[in-house]
Every structure is written in C-alpha cells, then in structure tokens.
Amino acid sequence: MDPIASTLILCSPFDIKNDKENGLLVFDTSLLQKQANLPARFLWPHEDLVYTQDELKETPIDLKGFLNGDEKATILAVSQIRAACVNHGFFQVTNHGVDIHVIRAAHDEMDAFFKLPVSRKVSAKRKPGSVWGYSGAHADRYSSKLPWKETFSFGYDYVNGPELDLVNYFKSVLGKDFEETGYVFQKYCEAVKILSLAIFELLAISLGLDGSYYRKYFEDGCSIMRCNNYPPCNQAGLTLGTGPHCDPNSLTILHQDQVGGLEVFANNKWQVIRPFPEAFVVNIGDTFMALSNGRYKSCLHRAVVNKERARRSLVFFVSPKEDKVVRPPQNLLETRKYPDFTWSELQEFTQNHYRADATTLQTFIDKFLSKKTNHTKP
Numbered sequence: 001m002d003p004i005a006s007t008l009i010l011c012s013p014f015d016i017k018n019d020k021e022n023g024l025l026v027f028d029t030s031l032l033q034k035q036a037n038l039p040a041r042f043l044w045p046h047e048d049l050v051y052t053q054d055e056l057k058e059t060p061i062d063l064k065g066f067l068n069g070d071e072k073a074t075i076l077a078v079s080q081i082r083a084a085c086v087n088h089g090f091f092q093v094t095n096h097g098v099d100i101h102v103i104r105a106a107h108d109e110m111d112a113f114f115k116l117p118v119s120r121k122v123s124a125k126r127k128p129g130s131v132w133g134y135s136g137a138h139a140d141r142y143s144s145k146l147p148w149k150e151t152f153s154f155g156y157d158y159v160n161g162p163e164l165d166l167v168n169y170f171k172s173v174l175g176k177d178f179e180e181t182g183y184v185f186q187k188y189c190e191a192v193k194i195l196s197l198a199i200f201e202l203l204a205i206s207l208g209l210d211g212s213y214y215r216k217y218f219e220d221g222c223s224i225m226r227c228n229n230y231p232p233c234n235q236a237g238l239t240l241g242t243g244p245h246c247d248p249n250s251l252t253i254l255h256q257d258q259v260g261g262l263e264v265f266a267n268n269k270w271q272v273i274r275p276f277p278e279a280f281v282v283n284i285g286d287t288f289m290a291l292s293n294g295r296y297k298s299c300l301h302r303a304v305v306n307k308e309r310a311r312r313s314l315v316f317f318v319s320p321k322e323d324k325v326v327r328p329p330q331n332l333l334e335t336r337k338y339p340d341f342t343w344s345e346l347q348e349f350t351q352n353h354y355r356a357d358a359t360t361l362q363t364f365i366d367k368f369l370s371k372k373t374n375h376t377k378p
C-alpha cells in the first residue's frame with residue numbers, strides 16, 4: 001500500500017470505507033514524519049526545488065506620508081511601486097495603518113486554530129469547488145506535488161448580507177467558543193481591506209490614472225482570507241509548502257511570522273523575503289496584471305519549509321466582485337493583451353480545472369476563453 005494512504009487511514013478519525021474524502025483530508029505531520037521516507041505524494045520535481053540563499057534587498061515602501069496626505073512622500077511611494085510592479089510585482093509596506101495589536105491578535109487566533117485536534121479542524125473542512133474552509137495538504141484535490149501545509153480560508157465582504165459575517169461563520173463551523181476568533185478576523189480583514197484600497201490608489205496614480213480608479217473598482221470586491229500553517233518537515237529539501245505560482249486574484253497582502261520561507265522570483269532568480277514584523281508583503285496577482293493590460297507583473301513566488309520550526313502566514317487575497325468585467329481602463333489599451341473575463345470565471349478555473357502555477361492566466365485565456373468563443377459561434 002502507498003505509505004501515505006496507510007498513514008492517512010491510520011490517523012483518520014473517520015471510517016475510511018464510507019468517508020474516503022474526509023480520510024484524505026487528514027494531514028497529521030507527527031504521524032507522517034514517523035515514516036522513513038517522505039510520502040511520494042509530497043515530492044516536488046527537481047526544477048521546482050532550486051535552493052537559494054539570495055535575499056531580495058529592496059527597501060520597504062513607507063506609507064506614512066501618503067496616508068497623511070503628504071504630496072512629496074506620495075510621489076516617492078508611487079515611483080517605488082511602479083518600479084517594483086514593472087520589474088517583478090512584489091513590494092513590502094511599512095507604516096501601513098494596520099494596528100500591530102490587530103495583527104498579533106490574528107496570529108494568536110491562527111495559532112490556536114492550528115493547534116486544535118485534527119478532528120476539530122476537519123469539521124470546518126473545505127467543500128469541493130469552494131475556497132472556504134480547512135484543507136490538509138490539498139490532499140482531497142490533488143494526488144501529487146502535495147503542498148506541505150494546512151490552510152484555513154474564509155471569505156470577507158461578500159456583500160451577501162449581515163448573516164454571513166465572520167463572527168457567524170466561525171460560530172457556525174467551529175462552535176460558540178470561536179465567536180471571539182470571528183471578531184478578531186473581522187477586525188483584521190476590515191483593516192487590511194482599507195490598506196488594500198490605499199494601495200490601489202497608489203497603483204492607479206502610478207499607471208497615470210485618477211487615484212480613485214481602482215479604489216472604486218475594488219470597493220465592493222470580494223476577498224479571501226487564508227491562514228497557512230507549514231509544519232516542520234524532516235525532508236524539507238524534497239517538498240514545498242506552496243509551489244511556484246502567481247496568485248490568480250488581483251492583489252495579495254500577506255503577513256508572515258518570523259520563521260521565513262517566502263521566496264519570490266525576481267531578476268531571474270529565486271530570492272528570499274526576510275520576515276519583518278512591521279511590514280506587510282504585497283504582490284500583484286493575475287487579475288491585476290490583466291487590469292493593467294500587462295504593464296504590471298503578476299509575481300511568481302513560493303514558500304519553502306524547514307526541518308525545525310513551523311511557519312505561519314496570514315494572507316488576504318483581494319479580487320473584484322465576482323461578475324465585474326476585468327478590462328483595463330481606456331488609456332492603457334493601445335494593444336489589448338487579454339480579452340474580457342470575470343473573476344468568477346478565473347476562480348472557477350483554478351478550483352475545478354487547473355492548479356495555480358506560473359502560467360495560470362495565459363492557460364486560462366488560451367483554453368477557456370477560446371472554448372467559450374467556439375461555443376458562442378453561430
């Protein structure tokens with residue numbers, strides 16, 4: 001029997017015969033680590049495992065002046081953002097306006113969640129086709145190149161009515177003792193959403209647009225909040241926490257703990273992003289690359305794991321409202337790089353047909369939109 005299959009059956013709190021899907025969700029590293037070799041499903045190909053110690057040493061962008069309305073500071077921030085987005089699509093921000101206590105509280109809640117027994121985490125499991133919920137190594141979705149991580153994701157501001165706020169979501173999936181967790185994440189998401197709109201303002205100015213252009217476009221947008229836990233791995237050099245990919249959404253705002261493991265592909269090589277507690281890590285995603293008509297790069301990145309310490313990150317993925325058309329503004333449209341699409345079409349593609357990697361957007365455009373055109377031909 002495949003070693004991982006036996007581990008998963010051994011540690012499953014469910015009857016594997018009638019609950020194969022739940023059994024496969026269990027990612028219990030204390031048991032997985034007892035095996036002499038890393039289970040084959042966690043192995044990644046050589047080319048994805050290129051080791052690096054190079055560090056991307058770009059000064060974080062200080063947002064203080066811009067947030068206080070200082071024109072000179074805004075001009076500087078705009079030019080730093082433009083340079084980073086044209087080059088690789090990645091930058092860090094400090095003095096971002098998100099209270100450090102709110103950030104710490106969100107880390108504490110995330111830590112408490114991941115320390116729960118597996119059976120409890122699985123009660124909030126992700127449903128097929130949905131991005132929300134708990135997932136262990138995405139083992140219910142993929143059979144190879146499994147990421148060495150567990151994740152817990154939930155939507156923020158779906159504008160579907162107050163009954164869907166995070167306090168109620170946490171209570172409904174984890175029970176009444178998670179009400180406080182819901183409040184903490186509600187506050188965290190509110191603050192990071194405000195930050196995202198400020199960054200969209202800088203992005204708009206940097207592309208020669210009115211400062212409010214993307215702010216208005218994303219005001220009613222939908223976001224996904226994700227907690228990532230990367231446990232230590234005895235054979236860390238053979239696997240990855242998150243494989244090389246570009247985020248399919250528009251903008252990603254990440255806060256990592258002090259362990260380190262995030263790497264971006266910049267200047268033709270993988271480079272380490274040293275953790276910096278005061279900073280948020282920001283990257284451009286595929287949908288914003290399309291909205292800028294290809295001027296700004298969707299950042300290729302990955303997360304490596306290590307032998308000693310668990311690593312955690314809080315990730316806020318910002319997207320337009322599901323059915324809003326993704327089309328660049330008129331003055332960026334000399335030669336159109338991508339056809340119109342909607343976030344819900346791209347999201348559906350990543351959930352049901354394709355695992356996000358370095359070429360998600362182009363593959364989506366090539367395969368799906370050409371199919372769509374064929375279907376609509378008379």
Ligand SMILES: C=C1C[C@]23C[C@H]1CC[C@H]2[C@]1(C)CCC[C@@](C)(C(=O)O)[C@H]1[C@@H]3C(=O)O
Binds near residue numbers: 245350
């Ligand atoms: C629409 C989405 C797909 C992913 C979750 C959201 C936003 C980012 C995507 C993801 C994180 C990109 C890397 C690969 C992925 C499979 C992951 O490792 O978690 C992606 C998400 C997903 O499908 O769960």
Ligand SMILES: O=C(O)CCC(=O)C(=O)O
Binds near residue numbers: 228
């Ligand atoms: O955890 C990290 O540092 C990166 C995670 C990531 O890239 C993602 O969740 O999309």
Ligand SMILES: [Fe+2]
Binds near residue numbers: 245246247252301
């Ligand atoms: Fe990512």
